[in-house]
Amino acid sequence: MTSPPWKGLPMLELERFFWANGDPALLMMGEYHYGLVALSVLIAILVSCIAMQIAGIARDSHTALFRQMAIATGSLALGAGIWSMHFIGMLAFKLCTPVSYDPFLTALSVVPAILASWIALEMLAKDSVSPNQLMVGGVLMGAGIGAMHYSGMGAMQMAPMLRFDPLWFAISIVVSVVLAWLALWLRFGLHQSRYLGNGGTIALSGTAMGVAVASMHYVAMNAARFIGEEVAGHEHSLDTDLIIGITIVTVVLGGIVLAVNLSLRFRMLYKQLHLSEARQKAVFDTAVDGIITIDRRGIIVSVNPSVERLFGWEQSELIGRNIKMLMPDPQRSAHDQYLANYLSGGPKRVIGIGRETTAMRKDGSIFPIRLAVGELRLDDLVMFVGFITDISEQKRIEQLLEREATHDALTDLPNRRRLSASLPRAMARADRTGGLIGLLFIDLDGFKKINDDLGHDIGDELLKEVAQRLLSVSRRSDLVVRLAGDEFVMVLEGLHADAEARQVAEKTLAALCEPMDLEGHTVTVRASIGMAFYRAGCGLSAEAVLHQADLAMYAVKKRGKCSIASLN
Incomplete structure (x- = not known):
């Protein structure tokens, strides 16, 4: 018989673990109770789905303490579920020889399952992971499940020797790592799926993880080699009470852990909701x-x-x-x-x-x-x-700014900018109604002398008095404008004849020629007034009409001032 490749390595004693090139006649064959196999797989899927739900609770938590509590309790539930799946799977395997289990080693084998579960939940509780993190997580989780399985099988007490086929042993570890990685990848890959929703994602990824755990177990069982002789007349009996007890404890433990975490989650959400309502009320009230x-x-x-x-x-x-x-x-x-x-x-x-x-x-x-x-x-x-x-x-500020932009600061009359906007609109109204518009261009005679002799303060007071007199002789529909310096314009809308404009011009000239008492000084000023008209449909622009009035005013000045003239 050819010696195993590890022969000569007594310190490792690998021949006490692996079986190779032995006599197949020495192997004992076993079979499965498929009802228990199905039960073990269902338990693995159930606790895996619970773990996925708890991982989501941990991920959504806003405090480190609550997150760690969720991961710790979830690891306990998932680890216990993985161990229960393994132990029920072991009980489902029938050999023609009495088999018992070392209580200490059996209990100790749950530790690697809990550690593997902790690694899985730590990763699942993250918002996102890199491909390298997924690979490392899959390796660690697969190794932890493998350690749980093989340490659990090491607790078997029976007459036959237990060895493992090296190839199937390696396959079981690879299967464990690959399927663990796949389960983690599915959870993150499907996290944003709009078709499955959160419940569908949890169910699918939890099923994948449960199948991964169960597959590793049964592949590893296929690696087991039982070397010995069958016990004649031995009949394998199921410990139904033990199986029912393990199932109930596992389901109840998972349910309690899930209920506690959901309760804490709802409590946290209620606290957040209450805080949010308090904030909203504070904002609402203030x-x-x-x-x-x-x-x-x-x-x-x-x-x-x-x-x-x-x-x-x-x-x-x-x-x-x-x-x-x-x-x-x-x-x-x-x-x-x-x-x-x-x-x-x-x-x-x-x-x-x-x-x-x-x-x-x-x-x-x-x-x-x-x-x-x-x-x-x-x-x-x-x-x-x-x-x-x-x-x-x-609005008050806007109106003030608008008034400052369209009114003269000294006299508070509309300015040239206001005239440029208002006159075209008045002409458009005249075109629609067939009306007549008169334009009076008023220039004060002798203002410069008064301003120079009596000072700018008196000159300013004179301009303000002129503005008030122009307003007093104007009609409600008329627009009185200070154009610049001592130049004023009156826009007369709704006229029926040219004579109406001349009447207003004459009243204006008479009002301006009245003496003015300005800070103890009696001042008399004269004015030259030029008239122009806009007739409906004439086609003149506002600038053209204003220019005509300006030319008419200068014609008055050439003739001797203090009079009224019209060019059209």
């Missing part, structure tokens, strides 16, 4: 903006304190009433119909879009707001949340 929640009928469900400040209503006066009480017309009249149209599938003209509108206070005053509306749908419940910002100050 928000500067008004926040109003209404139902699908427009009935106010809740308001924050800022709403009371903005609208002047108490919270108790608003809850249960329709939101349109805070709206002026026409929004008030159209609100219910708009809400009904939207809920029936109409366009989203407000939802999710910030817009400027107006609101009404308790005292009936109207103020500008910026409104943003969000929608909340939960099953059949539809709610709308409105965020309201009072933009009165913003």
Whole structure:
């Protein structure tokens, strides 16, 4: 007989573990109870699915302590399940010889299973892993399961000797590592699957891990070689009570571990929810903006304190009433119909879009707001949340800036910029209605001398007085503009004849020629007024009409000033 390759290595005593080139006639053959085999596989799958669920709980935890508790308890449940699968699988194997198990070694064999489970759960609790980490995890997990299996088989007490076929031994380790890696890979590979969902992913990857554990066991059992003689008349008997006890303990332990972790998870989620509600309430109560929640009928469900400040209503006066009480017309009249149209599938003209509108206070005053509306749908419940910002100050500043840009700082009359925007619009209205527009170009005579002799302060007061006199003789529809320096323009809309413009020009000239009392100085000023007209459909531009009035004014100055002239 050829010596084994490890012959001569007495320190290793590998021949006491492996069997090679022996006499096949010395081997004992066994068989399986397939009902117990199926039970062992189901147990492996069950505890693996539980482990996957616990790994998800650990991954979603926000505290290191809770994560480690989940991993530790899950490792205990999975390790015990793997060991139970192994032991039931051993009991399912029938030999024609009495077999018992060393209690200490049998109990000790659960340690590698727990360590392998801990390695697996540590990895499964991560958000993502690299291919190298997956490979290392698969190797360590497979090695741990293999160590559990072979140490458990070493606890067998029987007359035949137990040896292992080297090839099948190697195959069992490879199978264990590869299938463990596959189970881990499936868990991460399917984690983002939109087709399976979380439950389907757990079931599939848990089944893969359970099959991996069971496959390693039964491949390793195929590596076992029992050397000895059968005991005549021996009949293998199943210890049903032991099998039932192991099954119940394993399932109950897994269920308890899962229940405890779910309970802790729900407690943590409840605490987070409570904290989130507290934060939201703090934000809700302290928000500067008004926040109003209404139902699908427009009935106010809740308001924050800022709403009371903005609208002047108490919270108790608003809850249960329709939101349109805070709206002026026409929004008030159209609100219910708009809400009904939207809920029936109409366009989203407000939802999710910030817009400027107006609101009404308790005292009936109207103020500008910026409104943003969000929608909340939960099953059949539809709610709308409105965020309201009072933009009165913003609008006031905008109006001030607009006025500064379009009005003269000294006289507060509209300036050239305002004229450039208003005159074309007035001409467009005249084209539509067939009206007549008169333009008076007014230049003060002798203003420079007064300004030089009496000083700029008196000159400024004179310009302000001129502005007031121009306003006093103008009509409500007229536009009075300070163009530049001592030049003014009056735009006269809605005229029926040229003579109306001349009447206004004459009143203007008479008003300006009246003496002025300016800080103790009596000042008399004169004016030259040029007139131009825009007739509907004439095609003149605003600049052309203004230029004609300017030319008419200069014609007056050439003739001796303090008069009125027209070129068209």
